Amino acid sequence: MKKTAAVLIAGVLLLSGCAADGASTATLSLADTKSSAQLVRNTISGQISADITASVSQVSDASETCDGDPQSDMRLWRSTALTELTPEAAGKIDLIQQTIAGIYEGKGWTSTAERLSDTSTMVTLENPSSLAVIEITATTDVDGTGTGSTLFVDIAGPCVKTDGPGSDELKQLGE
Numbered sequence: 001m002k003k004t005a006a007v008l009i010a011g012v013l014l015l016s017g018c019a020a021d022g023a024s025t026a027t028l029s030l031a032d033t034k035s036s037a038q039l040v041r042n043t044i045s046g047q048i049s050a051d052i053t054a055s056v057s058q059v060s061d062a063s064e065t066c067d068g069d070p071q072s073d074m075r076l077w078r079s080t081a082l083t084e085l086t087p088e089a090a091g092k093i094d095l096i097q098q099t100i101a102g103i104y105e106g107k108g109w110t111s112t113a114e115r116l117s118d119t120s121t122m123v124t125l126e127n128p129s130s131l132a133v134i135e136i137t138a139t140t141d142v143d144g145t146g147t148g149s150t151l152f153v154d155i156a157g158p159c160v161k162t163d164g165p166g167s168d169e170l171k172q173l174g175e
Contacts, residue, residue: 029169030063033160037061052088053084056084057082063076063077066159071164073161075170079154082150084148085146085151086146089146089149090141093139093140100123101113101136104134105125111123111124111125120139133155133156136154
């Protein structure tokens with residue numbers, strides 16, 4: 001039990017950017033990165049006040065094959081959530097996105113903002129001490145009513161070695 005707790009704590013530290021230099025995924029399982037990615041996603045989503053949340057949808061958790069791995073043995077865990085804001089809060093969406101990014105910047109993360117369209121901006125958060133990448137996409141309504149303004153949180157954990165597609169490990173994770 002102590003070993004499992006230690007590995008889980010290491011996973012959270014790797015994803016949150018608090019790990020020591022030279023951190024490795026050698027001791028992490030996909031289950032460890034799943035828990036950590038979900039925790040980070042829930043923490044960020046929890047920064048959005050219930051008072052301005054109209055709904056939360058597109059909550060997903062799944063593993064993906066890492067780029068460049070034809071055997072699909074190297075996988076990462078992705079956790080997402082889409083929060084639709086109330087019409088009254090739509091005008092504050094950029095501020096909410098910048099505030100969340102600022103919290104992570106204060107912890108040593110760097111943020112890069114990219115304008116995706118006239119109504120959408122994505123902030124990517126990275127930390128050299130973390131193996132995770134955080135993306136927060138803010139989309140404003142197009143009709144001016146405030147309806148449909150959303151924040152999409154996407155956490156991609158580190159690539160870890162698995163037993164591949166169809167393995168017991170993936171089955172236990174609901175894959």
